[in-house]
Amino acid sequence: MRAPNTEPGRTALICWGSLIVLASRAQLAVGPHPRNKAAFAAAAEPAIPEMMDPQAAPLLSASGLGMIRGERVLFREVNLAVRTGEALVLRGANGTGKTTLLRILAGLTRPEAGRVARREAHHWVGHREGLKPQETPREHLKLWAQAWGTNVATDSVLTRMGLNRPADVAGRYLSAGQRRRTALARLLLEDRPVWLLDEPYTALDAEGRALVDALIAEHRSRGGSVIAAIHGEAGFAASGELTL
Amino acid sequence: MSAAPILAAFRQSLGEAWAGGAGALLPLGFLGGAAVLVPLGIGSDGDTLKAVGPGIIWVALALASLVTLERIFQADAEDGTLDLWLQAGAPVSAIAAAKTLAHWLSAGLPLALFSPLLALMFQAEASLALLSHVALYALGSLAFFFWGGVGAALSATVRRGGLLISLIALPLFVPTAIFGAIAMSGGPGSSGAPLFLAASTLFACAVAPYAMAAALRLAAD
Numbered sequence: 001m002r003a004p005n006t007e008p009g010r011t012a013l014i015c016w017g018s019l020i021v022l023a024s025r026a027q028l029a030v031g032p033h034p035r036n037k038a039a040f041a042a043a044a045e046p047a048i049p050e051m052m053d054p055q056a057a058p059l060l061s062a063s064g065l066g067m068i069r070g071e072r073v074l075f076r077e078v079n080l081a082v083r084t085g086e087a088l089v090l091r092g093a094n095g096t097g098k099t100t101l102l103r104i105l106a107g108l109t110r111p112e113a114g115r116v117a118r119r120e121a122h123h124w125v126g127h128r129e130g131l132k133p134q135e136t137p138r139e140h141l142k143l144w145a146q147a148w149g150t151n152v153a154t155d156s157v158l159t160r161m162g163l164n165r166p167a168d169v170a171g172r173y174l175s176a177g178q179r180r181r182t183a184l185a186r187l188l189l190e191d192r193p194v195w196l197l198d199e200p201y202t203a204l205d206a207e208g209r210a211l212v213d214a215l216i217a218e219h220r221s222r223g224g225s226v227i228a229a230i231h232g233e234a235g236f237a238a239s240g241e242l243t244l
Numbered sequence: 245m246s247a248a249p250i251l252a253a254f255r256q257s258l259g260e261a262w263a264g265g266a267g268a269l270l271p272l273g274f275l276g277g278a279a280v281l282v283p284l285g286i287g288s289d290g291d292t293l294k295a296v297g298p299g300i301i302w303v304a305l306a307l308a309s310l311v312t313l314e315r316i317f318q319a320d321a322e323d324g325t326l327d328l329w330l331q332a333g334a335p336v337s338a339i340a341a342a343k344t345l346a347h348w349l350s351a352g353l354p355l356a357l358f359s360p361l362l363a364l365m366f367q368a369e370a371s372l373a374l375l376s377h378v379a380l381y382a383l384g385s386l387a388f389f390f391w392g393g394v395g396a397a398l399s400a401t402v403r404r405g406g407l408l409i410s411l412i413a414l415p416l417f418v419p420t421a422i423f424g425a426i427a428m429s430g431g432p433g434s435s436g437a438p439l440f441l442a443a444s445t446l447f448a449c450a451v452a453p454y455a456m457a458a459a460l461r462l463a464a465d
Binding site: 103106107108109110122124126127128129130131132133134135143144146147148149183 | 246248249251252253255256259260263319322323324325327328330331332333464465
């Protein structure tokens with residue numbers, strides 16, 4: 001405090017030095033491995049995505065997507081498009097990049113190659129529900145209705161999702177299935193044409209799975225489209241499948 | 245773009261601060277405990293305590309802000325809320341600033357309001373100067389929270405990131421600590437120092453949200 005311009009100066013220098021080192025390391029950790037970068041460069045030119053119906057512009061499309069995670073190429077040359085009423089199911093074993101692909105489509109993750117064209121607003125339901133431990137389903141829906149500026153009656157959404165009984169129970173006391181239903185309930189808060197769902201059936205009982213199927217069917221009949229990563233049987237007629 | 249997502253983020257963080265970590269009580273307890281330890285460590289000589297008092301409070305304030313900030317973005321990254329905020333249609337920097345401000349209101353401002361009690365403990369004379377110190381502490385802690393928020397955003401996906409936050413944020417605390425201490429010393433330059441303190445806080449509020457936004461995008465990537 002007495003001589004503020006010498007001692008703190010030196011401390012600052014040391015701390016900043018470590019900060020710069022840390023920052024450069026963080027950069028390294030994020031960037032692709034140079035070897036894999038080379039593997040990518042050797043890949044074929046991106047194919048033009050197939051156009052099934054040239055009249056209808058896809059609600060969401062992606063071309064030539066490629067992704068590297070750590071030391072390996074997760075996927076490459078992924079082309080997809082969904083139009084109104086379509087449901088695309090993503091398939092693949094664990095660790096093949098279904099979640100990463102969905103995150104790229106949602107704009108959360110930057111792809112290593114290729115591009116995504118989003119023409120319409122989308123809903124995101126990832127495998128993490130986004131529900132706080134102290135938050136009740138009712139509070140959760142109220143919060144997101146407020147954030148998105150919609151005035152849907154949250155009570156009717158809770159009823160629809162079978163969440164009336166646990167509506168005022170804090171997230172940490174909910175079962176996995178109830179948390180999943182709460183996350184899926186966000187889909188009903190606002191009408192958005194594209195739904196991106198990461199394993200929507202996880203932790204749901206038979207009734208819950210049927211509910212998801214019904215929601216998807218209604219959404220498609222309204223002209224919406226769905227891209228969902230699903231293991232096992234899908235309870236709706238998919239208009240296309242993409243295996244990673 | 246509308247302000248609705250920003251307000252919602254603010255409201256959620258405010259609720260979270262009171263639900264998860266007992267709101268202001270935890271940092272207040274930390275600040276009080278740290279301040280009580282000092283006289284035990286350096287002896288109870290009144291003049292010494294009076295001289296070091298304001299500085300000790302600055303240090304305790306800086307550390308208390310770091311303690312409270314560890315979970316501000318980490319919890320969001322873990323439970324998936326971060327993904328939702330990134331897609332909420334508002335600038336991520338504004339969301340991050342709203343969350344930081346909410347945490348400052350629930351933990352930083354109470355600390356500043358608590359500071360006259362600590363100052364009295366350090367043998368400061370009960371005078372109006374203590375109230376002006378509250379304003380300086382409040383201003384300084386706002387900068388602490390914004391710089392600490394950058395550290396918290398950078399370590400959002402790091403387990404036990406508390407130390408990393410300190411490492412990143414402490415050097416950024418330096419201007420605030422220097423100008424804050426000079427402003428309270430009553431020595432040369434103490435009349436202009438509050439303005440420099442305010443300027444460094446403004447700088448933090450202007451720059452930190454963009455750094456937080458970039459770090460949060462990286463955390464979700």
